[in-house]
Amino acid sequence: MTRSTTSDAGHGTVWMASEALRALERERDQLEATPREHTQAQLVRLLHLRKLIQNADTAERADDGLVEAGMTVGLHFDDGTTDTFVLGERDILRGERVVSLGSPLGSAVDGHRVGETIAFTTPAGAERTARIVAAVPHQPE
Template sequence: MTADVVWMTPAALARLQEELETLTAPGRELDDAQKARVVELRELLKKARAESKPDDGLVEPGMRITARFEDDGTTIDFVLGSRSVLGLDESMDVDVYSPESPLGAAINGLYVGDKATFETPKGERTLTILAAKPAI
């Protein structure tokens, strides 16, 4: 799959499709913001995949990540992906970090067992990837 794929749950995909159907219903007049949203939804739906990702230990969007911070031993559990998309599925009861965030950028493409260091407002932090499982 390419980097242009947007992984999402079936529930999130259904909500996006419903929104597009509502906006494009026959006879509906759209303002400029709604027209822009229709374009955005169509582009997003072209890239959408609502299927399970391979369970291969690769950290990438659509994966649920568990990691341990080296400095204090605390663990963090989150999904790497789009908050705006994953937030559409109310069953997703986990934090979401963007692949473009400092944490997301540092770990994207790593495997279970790998370490990554990234900048936070309080300084550098290093973590170890403990698990990377499909979130969908």
């Protein structure tokens, strides 16, 4: 089975909606239009944008219950709480609740299916268990 994966470090393919790819390309084009005026932060951003665009995966995700980048995921935790988020790259899905594949929760759910139970350790050291109750292709607003 081949799946697209990434981490916050930007290695591998990066799932994104085609609209997000176009927005990144516009931002890159604007930065490249004024090369002599770049600050160090702008140069770093430009390099990051180029890598994201080069590794972009805009393929539509199958609605098959598999959790992978580009899916909206619903969880029901063992303490009765729930959470819904998009599994993907924070830099691309601005303004949405995003969990990255490189995070403890993101790596715990990646590759699992609806109905399965996952366990992970939070950055604060707490052990958590949750059941995956939804995994559907993300629809950008």
